[in-house]
Amino acid sequence: MSTRVFGSGIRRREDPRLITGAATYTDDYTLPDMVHMVLLRSPHAHARIKRIDTTRAKAAPGVVAVFIGTDVEGALNPMPCAWLVPNSNLKVAGYPCIAKDMVRYVGDIVAAVVAESPYQATDALDLIVVDYEPLPAVIDPEKAKQSGAPQVHSNVENNVAFHWTVTGGDVDGTFQKADVVIKERIVQQRLIPNAMEPRSALAHWSGASGELTLWNTTQNPHIARFLCSVVTGVPEDKLRVIATEVGGGFGSKIPAYPADFITVFCAKKLNRPVKWTESRRENFQGTTHGRDHIQDVELAATKDGKVLGIKATSYSGMGAYLSTAAPGIPTILHGLMLSGPYDIAAIREDVYGIYTNGTPVEAYRGAGRPEATFILERLMDMLAAKLGMDPIDLRKKNFIPKFENGHTVATGLSYDSGNYAGALQKLVDHVAYKDLRRQQAEDRKKGRYLGIGISTYVEICGLGPSQVAGAVGFQGGLWESAIVRFHPTGKVNVFIGANPHGQGEETTFAQIVAEEIGVDVNDVKVIHGDTQTTPMGWGTYGSRTTAVGGAALVMATRKVKEKAKVIAAHLLEAAVEDMDYKDGKFFVKGSPDKAKTIQDIALMANVAWNMPAGVEAGLEASSFYDPPNFTYPFGAHLAVVELDPETGQIDVRRYVAVDDCGPQINPVIVEGQVHGGVVQGIGQALWEGAVYDENGQLLTGSMLDYALPRADRLPDMEVLSTVTPSPHHPIGVKGIGEAGTIASTAAVYNAVIDALSPFGVQTIRMPVTPERAFNAIQEAKAGRR
Amino acid sequence: MYAPEFDYYRAGSVSEAAGLLRKYPGSKLLAGGQSLIPLLKLRLAAPVAVIDIGRIRDLKGITVKGGTIRVGAMTTHAELAASSELAEQCHALAQAAAGIGDPAVRNRGTIGGNVAHADPASDLPAVLVALEAKLTVEGPDGKRTLDAGGFFQGMMTTALKEHEILTAIEIPAHSKGQGSAYAKFAHPASRYAVIGVAAVVTTSGGKCSAARVAIGGMVPRPVRAASVERVLAGQELSAENIAKAAGQVTESLGNEVLGDIFASEQYRRSVAPVWVKRGLTQAAERAR
Structure with missing residues (x-):
């Protein structure tokens, strides 16, 4: 008879094939008579297409066909947006699979070349002549909203794709009567997900039966089938999507992409199997990015540290088009979570979704919740500093007390279960927090600048009841x-x-x-x-x-x-x-x-x-x-960083995570998910960030410039947990995939500010590069003189 | 990322490679391929022919003879990093090689390819300049030897003439009382040097009799920091003296300091003394 395996850290059965390279990804498939597609992408962030000449490309060796916007028009419907957030005056701008008259970001698709080999297709790409009339571009979402800014879509005034608000409690009254108001501007920089497997599609069309098989690297093959049917017109019953092996996604493989449907179009048109796989460079430009918010946030509190209200205005960059789920990320998954684990009576957020000339933005691990956590955890630390309180004590004072079956917060959500103080206490005990602070003070006397940062969090996951999905505009079930x-x-x-x-x-x-x-x-x-x-x-x-x-x-x-x-x-x-x-x-x-x-x-x-x-x-x-409610995992994380005051370089010295995802089916897998998530969050705090120039060119367009976290810059992590079952789940589990990312950016950032605080630095932009930290120290010194 | 079409030749000897270079104008030598292959894939280079010199046996290996270390041009970074001879007698080179890219890059990339490519952000050029290495090149006019100091002429530009091949690098082994080190501020993405400082310190009677410092990464070609060397010579190797000397580096950097989105020119100038100090401190420790 079997031994009990629930709760035991048995080895992942996926690993042997993944580690030895035996897994079969979309690009590994080869079909008889298959041809290869490559895409010509716009080098301009914003330009009018005046003329495209494909004559030489079509005549190039091995070339089977070249298609441009006018060729697919009518055959491919516009790209749909599938999260139509209600009451937000949402404007879904036209999103053609291949741009016809205008390109709106560097990477917008202009033409597709199909050839017998990928080399021949790439050779022919260079032979396509496109006459562009470059136009002014805008990348910064706040600037894009100002009058006079370049218009990404002529029919979307001030580039405002939507304006969504959430309100709970008496916000104005609360802020008027508060003893203390803390204000901060937070820039959640644009991130580039970089899944290990680039995106890929292989379309096999059977003209005789009218059936399509699409191998596609997607996190949600049934949604891919649904949307493929909508865009290409192939009926769902004759459409098979295969995504048995997907090499990471982090949200970037949720949406449907034009490239997938262009592949289908080519396969149907040519009646031959067509394969497309993006290059890493193409991945940087053409696969969705994450985050990109500029936020003005405020906290109201009493002088003894009771937090009364939070209000925020967010300018959330959407990129040039609305990706499949994009509008729901900075709104439903963000604004509704603005009180986090704290008992805060008044909440308001105004979120402006803004079109820019950047790559479309989508969910990125945590998706809205890391940003909500960051706002709260940053403001908590600022309040603690202002009131001279310890950040731990302040958090404990404001937590929602332990509850086992439902707690409704100001934004209207009903959390399932939580014991926020319990998780934080476990963290405090584990690190011997007071000793850690004492050690920090001693080190500082010796010229070592360590910073200690805390982040607690509660996240909304286990999406979710389908009725709620419908109510919040998600165009599917959950x-x-x-x-x-x-x-x-x-x-x-x-x-x-x-x-x-x-x-x-x-x-x-x-x-x-x-x-x-x-x-x-x-x-x-x-x-x-x-x-x-x-x-x-x-x-x-x-x-x-x-x-x-x-x-x-x-x-x-x-x-x-x-x-x-x-x-x-x-x-x-x-x-x-x-x-x-x-x-x-x-x-x-x-x-x-x-x-x-x-x-x-x-x-x-x-x-x-x-x-x-x-x-x-x-x-x-x-x-x-269909779940009766979302699940609400939570936890408390602590980071210790060290600042090199001479160069500004910051290193993470210690990382401790306490997460509560309910009962753990496999604690080793839970730990692995926490490791990966934490690392991605640290990446945002210290290393990652998409940089565009004033013309909308992506300067961090390769692994040479875009700094993903590397193992040798990271400490061993200490991963702990508490167990609070979800009352509505048949076995009480909550979910752990994003927890690490949700907590770690704020924890590390708070640690960075703690390390910089002796120099008088109170705020700094992410990623906190050595130069930024160095300059902040110099400026703070100069300011104090 | 598919390279444009090119012809491929594998040379069995240096003379065969030189002949192929002459025969196919516009061709490129392929050593470990860590710079050329990406350039091809990005279609930033489109040579008619690629001549592979990576399997020429004579160009591989590290030998020490009579106080001179000879490193074949096709010796890989991994081999440099693992060499016990280098670790003892030419520490900076082994240390720098160990920090290049990642294991895959170090297993393929070669010292000759790296140096001939002369990327300003590379680690090895500055190291060779500080070590006062001699570079052996072979070409149609026979062999000649160049000083590392004169070899690097600018960004991606060297003293190599058309059809010449870099075949070996000779470095004087450290004498007693001599030590070297490489201090690097690595770019978090590429691992190239944002600032790279190679230092060789010679001690005598508890004092620094001579110091050689070369800076890479932040300048189009490695520069000797004569201003630093001058101040340290004859001084005791105290922390104060090292810091004072390192502070003089700005004078040697010239007016072509590089800047990019990760680290501006101004920032690099500001922290260069710190990295010089660290390079010198490590070298001084090894010199004792």
Whole structure:
């Protein structure tokens, strides 16, 4: 009999194939008669296309076809936006798959070349002549909103794509009567996700049957199928999307992209399989970016440190077009979370979504929640400094008290469960916080500048009830489904609609089944990522795969178990209500020696020689699980950084995370998710940031200039946890995919300010490069003179 | 990222490579490929032919003879970093090589390719200038030897003439009381030197009898910091004296200090003394 595997850190079964390079990604597939597509992308951030001459390219060796905007017009519908945030005067500007008259960002697609080899296609790319009339460009979302700024879309006044507000409580009254008001400007710089696998599509069209197969690197193959059908007109029933192996996404593989549909268009037009894979350089320009907000934020408090209100205005850059889910990120996933783990009665945020001449922006790990956490955690530290309080004490004073089943906050959300003080206390105890502060003071006397930074957080994930999705304008459902199928030998296939792409659910979902029905974990194989074999699902993002898809799997497995019990009762000639179950065995209460194993029952159900009357053959069940609420994981993180006062260089010396994602199915996988998430957040604080010049050229367009975190710049992490189950989830789990990113940027930033504070530095832009820290020190010194 | 079409030749010897260079004007030598291949893939270079000299045996390896270290041009950075001879007798070179790029780059990239490419952000040019290395080049007019100090003429520009091939680098092994080090402010993305300081310190009777400092990364070609060397010579190697000497570096930097979006010219000038101080301090420790 199997040992208990739920909660045990068994090895990820995904790893052998991923680590040894045996995994098969979209680009690894080659089909007979396949041709290769490359894209000509705009070198201008904003220009009118006056003329395109493809004559020489079409005549180049190996070239099969060249297509421009007018060729796809009519055949490809405009790109849809799928998060139509209500009450925001949302203006979805025209987003053609191939630009026809205007290009609006460096990377906008202008032409597609199809050739027998990628080399020939690339050669021909250089032969296309495009006559551009460059126009002024704007990248900064705040500047883009000002009158007189370049207009990205002629029919969107002041580039305002939407204006969304959230209000809870009496904000104006609160700020009027507050003893203390803290103000800050926060710039959440634009980030470039850089999944390890670049984006790729391989389209196979069968003209004879009218069927399309699209291999596509996506976090949500069913949404990709849905949107592909909308744009290309291929009916959903004849459209198969395969995304069984996806090399990371971090949000950038949620949206549908023009390139995917141009690939489909070419395959249909040429009746040959067409493959497109972006280069890394193309990935920097053409795959969605994240963040890009300029925020003016304010906090109101009493003089003894009770926080009364938060208000904020955010200018959120959307890039040149609205990507699939983009409008929901700085609004629903951000503004509603503005009170975080604190009891704050008055909240208001105005969010302006702004078109700019940058690459379209999408979800990026954490998506809205890191930004909300940053606002709060920054303001908390500023308030602590102003009042001379310790940042820990201030946070404790303002936490929502421990609750187990629902707590409604000012923005109207109802958190599921939380013990924020518990997580922070665990952190404080683990690091011996007072000693740490004492040590810091001693080091400072010796000329060592260490900074200690705290961030607590609560996040909204497990997206979410479909009714809420509809209410907030998300153009899809947010339930998940699972099928559990027992084979005659007792082995199990699980088919899920979600699409894990590195998170480890092939392992953890097998652990769920093993826990629920007592099979060996190695007898369960989890299948995902192919719309032809898996049931409908809404995708892997927002830390929802385990929180929602995992719940669907639990429910499906329990249905199988119910049926198995009926069959067992029949085989044991007992009444169903007299049956008992333990560790994969069904038996009459009190007679565990005479049991039927789940394998016995699977065999009988499949051969069906002796089934109870009225019971169908087979041992299989499906569940479509729509969660009653979101889940709200939380935690407390601490970073210790060291400032080199001579050069301004900052290094992370220590990182401690306490996260509460509910019961952990596999603690090693939880730890891995925290590691990766924390590193991405540290990246934002210290190294990463897209830089454009005044003409809208992306200056950080390659790995030479865009600094991703590197292992040798990072400390070993100390990962701890507390366990507060979600009251509404069948096994209490909440989700852990984004927690690290949500907490770590603020924790590290607060540590940086703490390290810089002896010099009088109170604020600094991210990423905190050595030059920025050095200059801040010099300026603070000069200011004090 | 697909390179344009080119012909590929693999040379079995230096003379064969030289012949191919003459035969195919507009061709490029391929050593470890860590600079050329990206340029090809980005289509910033489109040579008619690529002549691979990476497998010429004579160009590989490190030998020490009579106080001179000879490094074949096709010796990889990983080999430099792992060399016990270099670690002892020419520390700065081994130290700098160990910090180039990442393991994949170090396993393919060669000292000859790196030096002949003369990227101002490279580590090795400054190191060779500080070590007063001699570079052996072979060409149609036979062999000649160039001082590292004169080899680097500007950004991506060297004293190599058309059809000449860099074949070896000779470095005087450290004598007793001599030590060297390389202090690098690495770009967080590329790992190239934002500021690279190579220092060689010679001690005698507890004092610094001579110091050689070369700066790379922040200037179009490595420069000797004569202003620093002058101040330190004859002084005790105290922290104060080193810092005082390092402070003089600005004078040697000239007016062509580079700046970019990560580190401006002004910032690099401001912190250059710190990195010089660190290079000298490490070198002085090794000299004792």
